[in-house]
Amino acid sequence: MCQSRAARNPPRRRAGAVTPDPALEARALAALLEAIAADTRDTAAWTGRTHLAPRVLEAMGRVPRHEFVRPRDRYRAYLNQPLPIGAGQTISQPFIVALMTDLLDLDPADRVLEVGTGCGYQTAVLAHLAARVDSVEIRPELAAGAAERLAALGLDNVALHGGDGFAGWPAAAPYDAIMVTAAPLEVPPALVEQLAPGGRIVIPLGPVGGPQVLYRGRRGAAGALHGDNLLPVGFVPLVTPDDLV
Numbered sequence: 110m111c112q113s114r115a116a117r118n119p120p121r122r123r124a125g126a127v128t129p130d131p132a133l134e135a136r137a138l139a140a141l142l143e144a145i146a147a148d149t150r151d152t153a154a155w156t157g158r159t160h161l162a163p164r165v166l167e168a169m170g171r172v173p174r175h176e177f178v179r180p181r182d183r184y185r186a187y188l189n190q191p192l193p194i195g196a197g198q199t200i201s202q203p204f205i206v207a208l209m210t211d212l213l214d215l216d217p218a219d220r221v222l223e224v225g226t227g228c229g230y231q232t233a234v235l236a237h238l239a240a241r242v243d244s245v246e247i248r249p250e251l252a253a254g255a256a257e258r259l260a261a262l263g264l265d266n267v268a269l270h271g272g273d274g275f276a277g278w279p280a281a282a283p284y285d286a287i288m289v290t291a292a293p294l295e296v297p298p299a300l301v302e303q304l305a306p307g308g309r310i311v312i313p314l315g316p317v318g319g320p321q322v323l324y325r326g327r328r329g330a331a332g333a334l335h336g337d338n339l340l341p342v343g344f345v346p347l348v349t350p351d352d353l354v
């Protein structure tokens with residue numbers, strides 16, 4: 110009997126193309142949560158946190174990271190590493206996402222501002238933990254993709270805004286917590302002003318490629334920000350509109 114043409118010439122797999130396997134992804138996610146716990150212990154001398162809140166880890170487990178990376182990167186979506194998301198930007202390493210989220214000490218009733226929506230992954234994690242998330246992104250092409258993904262996941266407590274996060278998002282202020290996912294040299298004053306008394310901010314500070322540190326601050330009743338430099342990190346810069354032209 111003749112072989113069919115398809116059997117003689119099976120379709121060639123593109124090098125690197127991997128068929129998505131939900132069972133494998135579920136195991137990879139479990140391994141990722143273990144890697145996050147291990148990184149947390151390894152960095153506890155800097156951060157002061159030997160473990161992350163169970164509800165933060167639960168939120169990490171609920172967000173399908175493979176939906177936020179480029180299709181070609183899906184096979185490595187659950188490795189504990191940053192990945193490119195286009196426009197020269199990156200989705201942060203999952204451990205850093207989990208740690209920064211934990212450092213905000215979120216209450217389910219909190220209102221959160223995120224600066225640097227990117228692909229929307231961190232936004233989705235925050236949306237599972239807070240009452241409302243406003244997120245500002247300066248690059249329209251990234252904001253559009255994030256809006257689609259977050260809507261597809263049915264996260265309706267998120268409001269995405271195009272704009273320059275140096276100015277925060279005054280319309281929805283004050284915030285109980287602010288998370289910044291790109292590094293300026295110092296904490297933008299507008300963000301301090303938009304923090305409620307007792308509000309927390311987590312932000313990388315420092316020059317591109319130079320020494321950067323993850324800073325956690327809390328706004329006191331008198332309005333001043335008090336905080337600590339915690340962990341050495343490497344983030345893309347918080348840019349101004351002039352940097353983009």
Ligand code: SAH
Pocket residue numbers: 194198199200201224225226227228229230231232245246247248251272273274275290291345346347348349
């Ligand atoms: N949390 C994102 C991280 C993306 S990288 C994620 O999980 O994908 C940092 C993001 O900050 C980029 O999308 C970049 O375009 C954005 N960004 C840089 N400067 C900004 C600014 N001034 N205002 C708002 N977003 C900014």
